[in-house]
Amino acid sequence: MLTYKVKAKYITKEYDLLKRKSDKIKSLFTFTRKKIPSFWALKGISFEVNDGETVGIIGINGSGKSTLSNLISGIIPPTSGSLDIHGDTSIISIGAGLKGPLTGIENIQLKCLMSGMSNSKIKEVTPDIIEFADLGDFINQPVKSYSSGMKSRLGFAVAVHQNPDILIIDEALAVGDDTFYQKCVNKMMEFKEQGKTIFFVSHSLGQVEKLCDKTIWMHYGELKMFGKTKEVITEYKNFTQWFKQQSKEEQSKYQRKMKNKQKEFTLQKLKDDIIKKKENENKLLTRSEVREIQNETQKTPIGDKMKRGTKIMLLMASVLLVCLSIISFNDNAVSSIINNPVEFIRKQFTDLRKNSTPPKERSSKMDSSTNISSLNSSTEIISESTSMSSDTLESYMVQPGDTLESIANQYNISIDELKYENLLSDNNIEAGQELKIPTSSEQ
Structure with missing residues (x-):
């Protein structure tokens, strides 16, 4: 029987560093990724979270906290590795999934429908969501007119009333007032008593320490530490204190070094590091274990770019489109080509032979034809002038x-x-x- 709720094993996430939007389209048709710069937001993360645990996720900006929360919620797929999740997930982020032109009521209905609720169930929970959000008359106003705190209220209210098995909160409590914060904390404790799993992403170490049993410390795409909240927060505070004591030049140098590691990271390096680590633990790897590591460090099809076969099919479709365009401009009907393909091919070869005539011969032919046409035009002019003179x-x-x-x-x-x-x-x-x-x- 499975005891864990979420299990991540060597998960990675790669993003392309493209300068223009047009480069994104071009990258879909490239057969090699050597010329496309990339950035690894996650570099082989592994952890296991059990039922009823509340796990904090901390780290400096750009460390991969939001990327990890989006992976757990299923918004984005991992580039490689395995992520085993048992149960329904719901993510709460400032304005996540809210449509600006729609009113608060309309957004409640839309988000509930997207989560799979029936119309009768939506009608039942809507009054509770409105009461929990406590937006007053603004519930009938477009969400684009809401403040960040109001969006957070509405998003949190909808998410918790969907009754998910796994709740992910990404900085949603950072913009709320004390009254709403306490209401959210009470709801989280209620979820915790029901045995639900909660991931809490926050920069507020006080909130993490108060609400979370365990904590994940993310550091430039790596899982720096995972354990009891007090122990992890103590280590994290030691790091931030050390970092603040450095000069601005040393801080910049350290940040550049860590970001370069994210750019230079490869799945082959991850595979080698895993094997080396296991060998250092005096574990003799079997062939099946090596094969498993190999599979875990390969790109998953859904997380990769367009497949080679798909690119070839698109290329063939483009060539066919160009051929049809040429046929259309040459006043050739597709039906006549299908009915008599031999005649069409013969005509194309004839035209090609004409176009491939040696330059000197073609020039002499053009000169002779030009002389004849000039003579004819001169005759016409003379005859015309004669008729006019009459x-x-x-x-x-x-x-x-x-x-x-x-x-x-x-x-x-x-x-x-x-x-x-x-x-x-x-x-x-x-x-x-x-x-x-x-x-x-x-x-």
Whole structure:
């Protein structure tokens, strides 16, 4: 029978250090990750938490506290390692999962629906959530108008009334007032008496010491210490006191050193360190144990980037799309290509052969065709000028009642010719107006 509620074994979490949003899309199609810089927020964390335990998570900013809480809650997957969780989880963070445009009531309904509650159950617990949050008339206002403390109230109220097996509180009590803080503490103690497991992330060592049985000290992606709360907090205070005594230059140097270790970390190094540690403990590893360590230090598919097979399929789809675009621009119907693929391929080879004609030969052909076309155009110009020279212009004085149509019929010409010779934009003419009439010399 399992006695633990949460068991983590060599879990890691890797993030890409991308400068632009477009780099994220590009990284999906790369077949190698050598050129993509990464940062390891967690570097092989292992721990075990039992039923009914309240565990604090402490550490300086950027140590991996929130990453660990998000992994436990299931918001993000680990890059490698195994995380065994027995029971439903619910995370409480400032504004976590709250939609700004929606009102407090609407957010209660949405979050409860997302947790799997039925409509009847939501209707039953909504009054209790409203009473616990104690937001007054603001419960009917959009959450985007809430302060951070009000968001924390609403988030905590919804989470605890979902009755989870594992409750994760990430800095949610840091912004509340004393009255609401005491209400939250009472609720946590009630959960603890019911045998529920609680993870409490906080910078307030006093709160951690008061509420937690055990404490995890996270330090630049590593689990620095895990044990009884008083012992861990004592060691953590010793470290912070030592750090504050250093000069600013030494502090910066230490921080750069630890962050560089997070960038240079590899799963192969983790595997080697695990094997070396076990060998130092005078344990002779069997093949099955080595194979297990190998599996635990490999990237899980869900935590990795796009698979190679998926990238190949996307590449083939892109090539097909380009081919269809070329077919469309060349006025070729897809149906005709499917019905007669041999003819289409023959035509493509013919066009390719034409395009692959040697430059000199193609130039001579172009010159000859240009000369012929020039000769034809010259002949057309000469004939046109000859025909134009055979036409003469007469003058005509517009009489009352005349129209362009009647004048054109009289001289057996078109209305467009009349308008062209007289630069008319419409059919309107006036009596006494002089018009030029084109007449053929043969008439």
